[in-house]
Amino acid sequence: METITHFFTVLEDLTWGWALIPILVVFGVFMTAxxxxxxxxxxxxxxxxxxxxNEHADPSQISARQALFVSLGGRVGGGNIAGVAVAITLGGPGAVFWMWAxxxxxxxxxxxxxxxxQVFKRTTSDGSYRGGPGSYIRHGLGSQYRWLAxxxxxxxMASFAFGFNAFQSNTFAGAVNNSLGIDRIWSxxxxxVVTGFIVYGGIRRIAKASDVLIPVMALSYIGMAxxxxxxxxxxxxxxxxxxxxxxLGLEEAVSGGMGAAIAQGLRRGLFSNEAGLGSAPNVAATAYVKHPISQGITQSLSVFLxxxxxxxxxxxxxxxxSAYVPGATDVDGIVLTQQALVSHLGGWSQYYLTFAILLFAFxxxxxxxxxxxxxxxxLTGHPMALHVLRVAIVAVVFLGASAPGATSVFxxxxxxxxxxxxxxxIAILMLFPVAMRLLKDYQDQLKAGHERPVLDPGQFADLDIDPTAWDASPTAARKPSA
Known part of the structure; x- marks a missing residue:
């Protein structure tokens, strides 16, 4: 066990420790320019x-707005409450600026x-779409990169489906226990139960739930702020x-000064909005849109929000x-946010925050x-595997909430x-010329007076595009791609 722990510690040092954040920043600047x-x-x-x-999607399909809310629901979590507090505690107020950057x-x-x-998504047997980095690695880079996919x-699967779900349920159960005194096992x-109901409904039920849940969650929290x-x-x-x-280093609020502000702001910002991490594209691929760039633009809004x-x-x-004390690094993130709210709005606000954490976590x-x-x-197309995954996720959510120490396993x-x-x-850098071709096609159509550009797969015949995913009539019968 010690060997395994050491391996993952080294892996974290090689990624988040010094390499990944600068690479993500450089990539972002590179792509922006x-x-x-x-x-x-x-x-x-x-x-x-x-x-x-502006909703023109087939009612049986996931719309661009629904995909936006599903991805926003994933990006918005405990990190937006506890993570920001930690960033400010360890990096000072300047961390907020670097989160914006x-x-x-x-x-x-x-x-x-x-x-x-979007461009490399595939139509499934039930007429919905599926895609993401795994798909654009296989169909964009070629079968020789199957191992990378x-x-x-x-x-x-290991990090998001299991690890982060345990952490999210743990955050919610802790907040409920602290503010309402409800035992973790009931949380x-x-x-x-609620997770089981949603996940057994598939992506369409997830999208419908998010279409209702996320606006309420976001607007109520923004209104409170x-x-x-x-x-x-x-x-x-x-x-x-x-x-x-x-x-900018003109005033030092914590030990480490400007360096601490940059490090905490960039790290917490990346953890929160997930840009470049390859998670959000899996949801972006589910949407029915006329052109791939349209969903790319929509997902940019998700990062902004x-x-x-x-x-x-x-x-x-x-x-x-008055709850924030510069230099005090021993305050828990959730606790600091709760204390800040109570100082502004009174004791009732800690119960509101518990409700907000529930929505964010769920x-x-x-x-x-x-x-x-x-x-x-x-990894597999066996239908039984999906049921095993669903049961495992429900179990992880329960264990993460009811057993505080369980999250250490992840x-x-x-x-x-x-x-x-x-x-x-690596994949998006290799496929960046494809994205630029799509962007040029989108911009050329706008210049030609087309308010809603449409992808013509025939113009990109050299790419392994599933033509059924770009059928101009989405209600038409589809055949799943190979």
Whole structure:
């Protein structure tokens, strides 16, 4: 066991320790520059997906908006509450600035990886779509890279479907126990039952649940934060000045100064928005859209909402409160956020936060489950395997909530997420010319006056595209691709 633990410790040091964050930053800047700051040029276009009048999908298909909410539900989790608090505690207020910075470049990275997931997606036997890094490795890079797709799938299942689901349920159960005094085992039973109901409904039920859950979750949390800001409006300029001065090294709030702010801001930002990690493309591939770039643009919005909007809500709640003490590093992230809310709004707010954590944790659990299902499809097509996975996920959710020490078993989650991110980055770098061709095609159609560009697979005959996934009539009979 000691040998295994040491192996994963070394793997984490080689990925998150020093290599992965700089690589993700460089990739993000690289893609931002070569796409001509696509995330800024299409920024207003991103929000069109939120309007019901722009929904043109077949009701039997996952719409672009539903895919957005599923991926946003996965990105928005305990990290948006506890993670931001930890970043500020260890890196100072300047960490918030660097979270914003990594989100800005991450929007371009997410656009590229989700575009690739769309163009190489496959139609399944029930008429839905499935894809992601495993698919664009196999169909984009070729069968000789099948081993890379398998490595990716194993890392995805182990880290997200099992490890992170245990952590999310553990976060929720801890918050409920602290604020309401409810024993962890009852939280575990509740989460397990609801999770079982959703996961046995497949991606369509997941999408429908997210379409309702995520707007409520996000808007209520944003509304609460705006209330705090309004109540402390006179202090906002001071907090903004504090964020920028600490980020640029003009004012040191914690030991390590500017270096700590950069390290914590980039790390927590990447953990939160997942841009470049290869997780969100699995959900992006499920959407029925007219052009791959359309879903890439939508997923850029998901990064923006997760980090620049929702993480900022937590940051301002903390920095505007008396609960934050610069240099104090022994405060638990959830506790700091709870204390900050109570100082602003009174004791009732800690119960609201418990409710918010429930929504955040549950949305992440169903998202992580779907990632596991997609990973499983890369490893085996045996129908019994899916049932085994579903039962295992429900069990992991229950154990993670009811047994606090159980999460220590999943020490391999972060190292494996680092490895799958490296695999994904290698793949999208090799396939970046394909993404650029698609972007040019999209922009050329816009210039020609086509408000809603449409992909013509015939224009990309050299690519291994599933033509049934781009049928202009999505209700037409489909045959699953080989």
């Amino acid at each position: 070569l796409t001509g700051f696509v995330q800024l040029r299409f920024f207003t276009r991103m929000f069109r997906v939120l309007s019901p009048k 990594i989100a800005l470049v991450g929007m371009a990275t997410s656009l590229v990886e989700c575009t690739l997931a 398998i490595l990716y799938a194993v890392c995805l 575990g039973v509740f989460l397990a 705006l209330l705090v800001v309004v109540l402390n409006i006179a202090e906002v300029p001071r907090v903004m000045a504090l964020i920028f001065s600490n980020a 997760d980090t620049i909007v929702i993480c900022s809500c937590t940051a301002f709640v903390i920095l505007l409160s 949305s992440s659990i169903i998202y992580n489950y779907y990632l596991g299902e997609t990973a499983l499809s890369e 020490f391999f989650s972060d190292p494996l997420m680092g490895l799958l991110a490296l695999v994904n980055l």
